[in-house]
Amino acid sequence: MYTPTATDIEELQKKFPASLNYLVSIFLIQREYGKTGNSRLAANLGVSKPAVNQAIGRLKKHKLVEQDPYGDIRLTEKGRGFAVRTLIKHYLIEHLLITRTNYPWDKSDDEAQRLQTSLSEEFTDYLYDFFNKPQTCPHGNPFPGSEREEELISAPRLINAPLDSRLQVIRITEEGEATEGLLRFCHRNELFPGKALCIKSRDSEGNLTVDCCENSIIIPSEIAQYICYRFLEKES
16 A cells, blocks of 8 residues: 655645545545545535535545545545555554543544644654554544454444443544544543443433443433444353
8 A cells, every 4th residue: 555755745735734634534434434425524524515525626636536526535545545644643642642641532632633744654653563553543443454443343333232231332433533522521431442331221312321330321322323332241
């Protein structure tokens, strides 16, 4: 796969400052849903559809994406290379902020977004080795190409979890990370990957009452839809 150099990234940003945000978003949407359309991309980035149309035109000129008229947006090999390298840097910065400085969850994603383009290739590789070649970001989203990528992306969402089952949180989706207040809620209630839960009830609006260690918490449906889980084996 194409791997951009620091010079390649710097030159692309000079030509189109928002390019990396677009490429990463296209990659993540395609990974999550199998395809990327203009409307979903606009909603993901919080911009208008005309802005997306214009951005896709610029990315096509740089041979970073392909798109038939009104069709799905596809990353070229070059575009995928930029997206993957940027996402890896983002995840490693989150590891540095959260696991080494105890920086708040609800601020780490934004901070990583600001820092990801300034990380050198040498330091990126150093952090990857330093954190023992991690397979996920601290929120459980898989590194591109990791052994657990398919498992984590296809994991079921908490909002549909059966009652009275023993579950374990394994991932807060990228959309969830971008949802206002979600990471703050998860941090406050210690809903981290690895946390064991039991769904006790679900109201008519989909809000969940969950037993978590010795506490009982209510997880709103708009948050539960972005938390992924796996079943825990029953104790013998």
